[in-house]
Amino acid sequence: xxxxxxALPRRLVGLASLRAxxxxxxxxxxxxxKIVEVGPRDGLQNEKNIVSTPVKIKLVDxxxxxxxxxxxTTSFVSPKWVPQMGDHTEVLKGIQKFPGINYPVLTPNLKxxxxxxxxxxxxxxxFGAASELFTKKNINCSIEExxxxxxxxxxxxxxxxxxxxxxxSCALGCPYEGKISPAxxxxxxxxxxxxxxxxxSLGDTxxxxxxxxxxxxxxxVMQEVPLAALAVHCHDTYGQALANTLMALQMGVSVxxxxxxxxxxxxxxQGASGNLATEDLVYMLEGxxxxxxxxxxxxxEAGNFICQALNxxxxxxxxxxxCKL
Amino acid sequence: MGNVPSAVKHCLSYQQLLRxxxxxxxxxxxxxxxxxxxxxxxxxxxxxxxxxxxxSLAGSVACIHWETSQLxxxxxxxKIVEVGPRDGLQNEKVIVPTDxxxxFINxxxxxxxxxxxVTSFVSSRWVPQMAxxxxxxxxxxQYPGVRYPVLTPNLQxxxxxxxxxxxxxxxFGAASESFSKKNINCSIEExxxxxxxVVKSARxxxxxxxxxxSCALGCPYEGSITPQxxxxxxxxxxxxxxxxxSLGDTxxxxxxxxxxxxxxxxxKEIPPGALAVHCHDTYGQALANILTALQxxxxxxxxxxxxxxxxxxxKGASGNxxxxxxxxxxxxxxLNTGVNLYKVMEAGDFICKAVNxxxxxxxxxxxFNA
Numbered sequence: 001x002x003x004x005x006x007a008l009p010r011r012l013v014g015l016a017s018l019r020a021x022x023x024x025x026x027x028x029x030x031x032x033x034k035i036v037e038v039g040p041r042d043g044l045q046n047e048k049n050i051v052s053t054p055v056k057i058k059l060v061d062x063x064x065x066x067x068x069x070x071x072x073t074t075s076f077v078s079p080k081w082v083p084q085m086g087d088h089t090e091v092l093k094g095i096q097k098f099p100g101i102n103y104p105v106l107t108p109n110l111k112x113x114x115x116x117x118x119x120x121x122x123x124x125x126x127f128g129a130a131s132e133l134f135t136k137k138n139i140n141c142s143i144e145e146x147x148x149x150x151x152x153x154x155x156x157x158x159x160x161x162x163x164x165x166x167x168x169s170c171a172l173g174c175p176y177e178g179k180i181s182p183a184x185x186x187x188x189x190x191x192x193x194x195x196x197x198x199x200x201s202l203g204d205t206x207x208x209x210x211x212x213x214x215x216x217x218x219x220x221v222m223q224e225v226p227l228a229a230l231a232v233h234c235h236d237t238y239g240q241a242l243a244n245t246l247m248a249l250q251m252g253v254s255v256x257x258x259x260x261x262x263x264x265x266x267x268x269x270q271g272a273s274g275n276l277a278t279e280d281l282v283y284m285l286e287g288x289x290x291x292x293x294x295x296x297x298x299x300x301e302a303g304n305f306i307c308q309a310l311n312x313x314x315x316x317x318x319x320x321x322x323c324k325l
Numbered sequence: 326m327g328n329v330p331s332a333v334k335h336c337l338s339y340q341q342l343l344r345x346x347x348x349x350x351x352x353x354x355x356x357x358x359x360x361x362x363x364x365x366x367x368x369x370x371x372x373x374x375x376x377x378x379x380x381s382l383a384g385s386v387a388c389i390h391w392e393t394s395q396l397x398x399x400x401x402x403x404k405i406v407e408v409g410p411r412d413g414l415q416n417e418k419v420i421v422p423t424d425x426x427x428x429f430i431n432x433x434x435x436x437x438x439x440x441x442x443v444t445s446f447v448s449s450r451w452v453p454q455m456a457x458x459x460x461x462x463x464x465x466x467q468y469p470g471v472r473y474p475v476l477t478p479n480l481q482x483x484x485x486x487x488x489x490x491x492x493x494x495x496x497f498g499a500a501s502e503s504f505s506k507k508n509i510n511c512s513i514e515e516x517x518x519x520x521x522x523v524v525k526s527a528r529x530x531x532x533x534x535x536x537x538x539s540c541a542l543g544c545p546y547e548g549s550i551t552p553q554x555x556x557x558x559x560x561x562x563x564x565x566x567x568x569x570x571s572l573g574d575t576x577x578x579x580x581x582x583x584x585x586x587x588x589x590x591x592x593k594e595i596p597p598g599a600l601a602v603h604c605h606d607t608y609g610q611a612l613a614n615i616l617t618a619l620q621x622x623x624x625x626x627x628x629x630x631x632x633x634x635x636x637x638x639x640k641g642a643s644g645n646x647x648x649x650x651x652x653x654x655x656x657x658x659x660l661n662t663g664v665n666l667y668k669v670m671e672a673g674d675f676i677c678k679a680v681n682x683x684x685x686x687x688x689x690x691x692x693f694n695a
Contacts (some may be wrong), residue, residue, distance in 0.1 A: 207691075210657025211616055239650035239687030240657070243612040246581055272691035280609035287580025287610070317609030321577070321642035 030254035032291040034070065036201070036231060037063055037278055039306070040091075041072040041106060043263025045084050046274055047310055053087040055309045057094040062302035063260060064098045067294045068278075072125065073103045076112035092119045104165055108139065113153045117160060124162060126150045128192060129169040130185040133176035134205075138169075147191055154196045166197035167233065171217055172209030172244075182220035190224040199229050201257055204244065206266060207237030207274075211247035218251050231255035234276050236315075237266045241276035242284060249290075256281060261303035262315025277316035279303060400624035402661045404440065406571070406601060407433055407648060409676070410461075411442040411476060413633025415454050416644055419680045423457040427464040429676050433630065434468040436668035442495070443473045446482035462489040474535055478509065483523045487530065494527055496520040498562055499539040500555040503546035504575075508539070517561050524566045536562030537603070541572040541587055542579030542614075552590030560594045569599050571627055574614065576636060577607025577644075581617040588621050601625035604646050606685075607636045611646035612654055619660075626651060631673035632685025647686035649673060 040060050044051060051059075056074070063071050073095060079086030092105060097120075104123040107113040116124055128146055129135045135143050150166075157164045170177075171185045189200050202221065204214075214232070221230065232248040232255075234241035245256055262277030282294050300319055307314045314320060410430050414421055421429075426444075433441050443465060449456030458475070467473060467490075474493040477483040486494055498516055499505045505513045520536070527534045540547075541555045559570045572591065574584075584602070591600065602618040602625075604611040615626055632647035652666045670689050677684045684690060 210654050212658045236687060237691050238653050239612060239647065240654055242609060243616045243654060246613045246616060266691070273687060277609065283608050284580050284610055284613060288582040317606060317643060321607045321636070 028252070029249050029288060029290060030252065032254065033249070033285055034231075034255045035068060035278060035281065035285075035292055035294060036070040036072065036233075036255060036257045037068045037260060038072045038233070038257050038275065039063070039260040039263045039278065041075055041085070042257075043259040043261075043275055045075065045082055046264035046267060047084065047312070048265075049310050049312070050084055051306075051309055053090045053094065055306070056087065056091050059260075059302060059306050059309075060091070060095045060103070062298070062305060064096060064101050065295075066298035066302055067292075068299075069100065069293060070102045070104065073105050075106035075108075076116040076119075076121075077106065077108050089115065089119045092116070092121060102163075104163075107153060109149060110152050110156065113156060117162065122162060123165065124153070124157060125165045125167060126153055126192075126197070127167045127169065128188055129174075129205075130180050130188050131170040131174035131177045134170050134174050137176060143188065147195070150192075151195055158196060164197050166192035166195075166200045167203055168192065168200060169203045169205045171202040172204040172213050173206055175206050182217045185217050186220040186224045189221050189230075193225045193229060197229075199231055199255065200225065201231040201233045201255070203233035203257075204235050204241075207235035207240060207272075209234070209244050210240055211243050214244045214247045215251060218248060218253065222251070227252045228254070231257060233257035235266060235274050236262065236276050237272045237274065242280060245276065245281065246284070249288075260299060260316075261307050261319060263306065263310075273315050275315075277303075277314070277318070279316040279318040283318045398622075399619050399658060399660060400622065402624060402663075403619070403655050404601075404625045405438060405648060405651065405655075405662055405664060406440045406442065406603075406625060406627045407438045407630060408442045408603070408627050408645065409433070409629040409631070409633045409648065411445055411455070412627075413629035413631075413645055414680075415445065415452055416634035416637060417454065417680050417682070419682075420454055421676075421679060423460045423464065425676075425679045426457070426461050429672065429679070430461070430465045430473075432668075432672040432675060434466065434471050436672060437662070437664040438669075439470065439663065440472045440474065443475050445476035445478075446486040446489075446491075447476065447478050459485065459489045462486070462491055474533075477523055479519055480522050480526065483526055487532070491532070493533050493535070494523070495535040495537060496523055496562070496567070497537045497539065498558050499544075499575075500550050500558045501540040501544035501547045504540050504544050507546060513558060517558075517565075520562065521565045524562075528566045534567050536567035536570045537573055538562065538570060539573045539575045542574040542583050543576055545576050552587045555587050556590045556594050559591050559600075563595050563599060569601055569625065570595060571601040571603045571625075573603035573627075574605050574611075577605035577610060577642075579604070579614050580610050581613050584614045584617045585621065588618060588623065592621070597622040598624075601627060603627035605636060605644050606632060606646045607642045607644065612650060615646065615651065616654070619658075630669055630686075631677050631689065633676065633680075643685050647673075647684070647688070649686040649688040653688045 074088040074091045075085040076088050077085055102123050104125050105116050105121045107116050107124040135146055154164055168188050170180050174180050192200050230253050232253055234244045258278040258281045259275030260278045262275055264274040266272045266274045282296050285292050303314055303319050444458040444461045445455040446458050472493050474495050475486050475491045477486050477494045505516055524534045538558050540550050544550050562570055600623050602623055604614045628648040628651045629645035630648045632645055634644035636642040636644045648669055652664055655662050673689055
């Protein structure tokens with residue numbers, strides 16, 4: 001075991017493509033990054049403890065005051081499937097809607113969409129996947145059939161002047177299929193974009209991705225959809241989220257999803273972590289001189305608040321380091 | 326993301342996912358060899374599935390391996406310097422018995438790691454955890470092809486280390502005057518004088534010396550540290566004969582931007598082949614900082630199995646980057662390390678049980694709880 005291992009002969013990649021992601025490109029990092037805060041929805045949805053409606057409302061309000069410009073508020077899904085989101089209407093109606101801040105909500109089907117609009121939603125989110133098996137297990141249909149369902153929502157959203165964001169799950173790997181080809185991710189993303197989604201968030205649903213895979217996936221997608229319409233949603237299940245996010249930034253992506261306190265475990269690996277913590281993301285972006293508009297101190301307060309309500313420790317390393325000093 | 330399916334039980338087991346994504350064992354082959362299979366079985370009671378499904382998975386591993394992006398501009402081989410037994414344990418509250426330390430290091434020696442920092446020949450008054458330095462150094466099995474450096478803060482420590490059988494030593498400087506004063510009770514200049522004595526003696530005896538520069542990206546007392554100061558100290562250590570300089574983000578405050586600026590400055594004076602990075606994960610930035618260093622041509626990275634060792638400057642905060650998480654990233658990037666991730670996870674599991682703590686490695690958390 002300790003014997004020298006032979007270095008693998010490696011394909012030498014052409015130098016021309018090197019510079020695109022060498023550190024010389026760090027001079028071309030975006031100047032501003034829009035953070036899409038998914039804690040109240042993606043985060044809470046994957047937390048075991050059910051949180052009361054007033055607590056959810058207070059969390060969203062605190063996040064608004066922290067300077068975040070997009071806060072995914074809730075999900076208009078049946079409480080039978082997702083009990084945590086049972087109070088979606090009350091939450092959306094109860095939060096303070098600050099000017100300049102968007103409060104998108106998930107709408108898995110037309111019924112959910114209509115309920116969301118009735119509750120005052122101005123932006124909705126639809127959830128697709130780059131994996132057939134994941135789509136089947138998650139929403140009980142094929143990718144193609146899911147497009148038809150989403151098309152109905154998109155058409156209705158268009159008539160009502162409501163923006164639609166799309167998610168592509170399993171962009172870097174699937175808990176059922178394993179490897180996912182970048183071409184498939186590009187295909188699904190392109191479809192969403194052409195159907196009318198203004199932005200598509202590419203999700204590493206189980207956090208298995210690493211920077212090279214992120215690069216390959218983005219390279220494929222960027223050939224089909226403009227960079228400005230892309231976002232990344234990295235999970236930290238294997239500790240790779242921030243490195244993967246950095247790679248995405250180096251490739252020109254300027255919208256990143258994250259969750260305050262790193263809320264939300266991974267439903268596919270008990271005990272494992274889920275979302276990238278917003279605090280840790282903001283720390284990196286500030287260190288890089290990238291503008292986010294977020295007040296880290298207020299963000300930490302929001303994280304502290306929700307962790308106490310959930311009776312859990314934060315998953316944010318910045319919060320862990322800062323609070324104890 | 327999306328609705329949480331109740332179909333968790335139908336997922337691929339994490340063992341299968343790891344096999345697909347992590348180039349277990351021999352980085353050339355895709356399939357598990359019998360040795361690794363037994364490692365897996367011991368870890369999780371995992372029985373390799375020989376159904377058609379996993380055969381196609383095993384087949385796809387080879388494909389993935391070939392298709393994996395060779396992120397351009399990255400080194401082909403990365404040497405991992407395992408600092409768990411020294412830097413890690415030194416910052417753990419629980420004093421670990423000598424025989425456990427020895428067992429721990431022996432296990433690490435069998436993972437493919439080629440450098441394992443064993444102990445520190447420092448006064449037990451300052452660092453009680455390292456009081457058994459001589460016993461540990463004498464007690465470990467020194468595997469051929471693996472190096473076992475030890476810390477030697479002064480000439481006395483150096484002589485004790487050599488007497489105990491050390492064949493490589495490290496000296497610990499800092500890019501901050503305040504840190505140097507608080508840590509080793511002398512100025513940077515005075516410390517360089519001491520280190521020069523040690524390194525000269527080491528070179529005289531043909532013993533390689535490694536130099537550390539603490540506070541390379543920030544100091545708990547002074548705050549920000551200029552890249553120029555880091556360069557100056559690194560150059561001193563390199564000039565006196567250290568074969569490698571490990572640049573340490575001691576309190577983990579660095580970000581890819583500050584890492585880049587610091588390395589740009591140091592690399593003007595010292596060849597990248599003689600540099601290493603030692604990133605702490607106190608603010609979750611370690612892997613992003615390491616990726617940046619790799620992109621700049623650095624190919625030696627320090628880490629600690631299980632992310633052992635907290636941060637003495639921020640109670641409750643984490644310290645070293647976890648070797649498992651580092652290997653996961655390097656494997657995913659298609660970089661050769663020579664290290665078997667499963668065996669590292671086993672060693673990590675062993676030491677965490679011994680110090681009665683949960684691992685700081687996310688890879689281990691995801692794998693062991695699956």
